[in-house]
Amino acid sequence: MTVLFDKHRPIISPALAPTQLREVDEFRNHQKEADAVLTIGLINNMPDSALQATERQFTRLLQAAAGNSHIHFHCFSLPSVKRSQQAKQLMHGRYRDIADLDRLHIDGLIVTGAEPNAAILPEEPFWQDLTGIIDWAEANTRSTIWSCLAAHAAVLHLDGIKRQRLDAKCSGVYDCFKVANDGLTKDITSPLRVAHSRLNALRKSDLTASGYQLLTESPEAGVDIFVKQLRSRFVFFQGHPEYDALSLQREYLRDITRYLARQRDKFPTVPANYFDTETERKLANYQKRAMAERQIPLSVELPKLTLRPDLAISAAASTIFRNWLEYLSEGVEPVAETTHPR
Known part of the structure; x- marks a missing residue:
């Protein structure tokens, strides 16, 4: 599998090992028959601190899922998402102008959430840009994935469904169970363990009343994955x-x-369901001290953190993305073998 930017330039990322980079070089000279060539866009609106990690995570998933398909992968960020000068320098030459979406013939789009700043979504500085992307994606992609805050924004814009503020942040790794058969969850064993991290939630009843189909949900975290078929499959x-x-x-x-x-x-x-028992005990003691003293130097005195050995986070993610790429590939003609002169 090869993940490329324009002009067959490889994504420079810790996600790509040296052997994988050599495969990209080989692709420049000799392209074997592929199941499909797909163009995927990632609109990465995560804050600067998570920008590279988010890009790397989705790159790895696409790489693991692509099989014999070739993917042209393009990164974007909404211009209204505030960026530091350091982040802008990092993105320069690697992130495209959002206006390029129209000329790239995007098959599938992934739109991430962003760090919330306003009490309601329409007051976010990026709201107009994001709703424009929702309308564009519905008319111009075969399928688009909306993640976290972007999912909340999309259902609000499309159907007026408002998210509900939680009493406490939903943060942890939760067992999510399949509640409907769908190509997206084919070959996935239920339950799947999925990380959740959000301050708001969508009500199941609101979604189903507006024609959304729930695919997975958690008794603790609520709705997990859901879909709606418009001109594009969202x-x-x-x-x-x-x-x-x-x-x-x-x-x-x-x-x-x-x-x-x-x-x-x-x-x-x-x-929840994330650190091992001993770490949770140490963190409870640390919290008592932090709440009593509340000063920055305490941040360097955190105990050693150990994750649960049975975490198995994102084990189903590559299968979900493989199924998504298969959906995007339906009806796409295979690429004939071509040889390029050295």
Whole structure:
């Protein structure tokens, strides 16, 4: 499998091992028959601290899922998502202008969430840009994946479904059970373990009343994956199947630092079903001290964090993405073998 940018330039990422980079070089000179050539776009709206990790996670999933398909992979970010100068330099030459979507003939699009700042979505600075992408994707893609906040924004824009604020952040790894048969969840063993990290939720009753089909849900975390067939097949993730094992830990440590810096009012809840029992005990003791003293130097005194040995996070993610790519490939003619002069 080869993941490429334009002009057959490989994605430079820790996700690609040296042997995989050599495969990309070989593709430049000799392209064997492929099941399909697909153009995939990633609109990465995650904050600067998670920008590279998010790109890497989706790159790995597409690479694991693609099989014998060749994927031209393009990264974008909404212009209204605020970026630091350092992030802009990092993105320069690797992230395309959002206006390029029209000329690239995107087969499938992935749109991530963003860090919320406003009380309601229409007040977010990126709202107009995001709703424009929702309308564009419905008319111009075969399928689009909406992740977390982007999923909440899409159902609000399309059907007026409002997310509900949770009493406490939903953070952890949850067993999610298949509740309907669908090509997207083919070959996946139920339950699948999926990371969730959000302050808001969508009600099952609101979604089903508006014609959305639920595919997976959790007794603890609620709705997980759901879909709706419009001109494009829209796929919605309330969770984060793309997360790697340490993603929730990074978010938890970030939230602790914000609490100690008095940038948030409440000490963050330990992600559920994530750390081992001894780590949870140590974190409970640390929380008591942090709430009593509440000063930044405490951030360097966190105990050693150990994840549960049976975490198995994102084990089903590559299968979900393989099924998604198969859907995008339906009706696409195979690529004939061609040889390029050296």
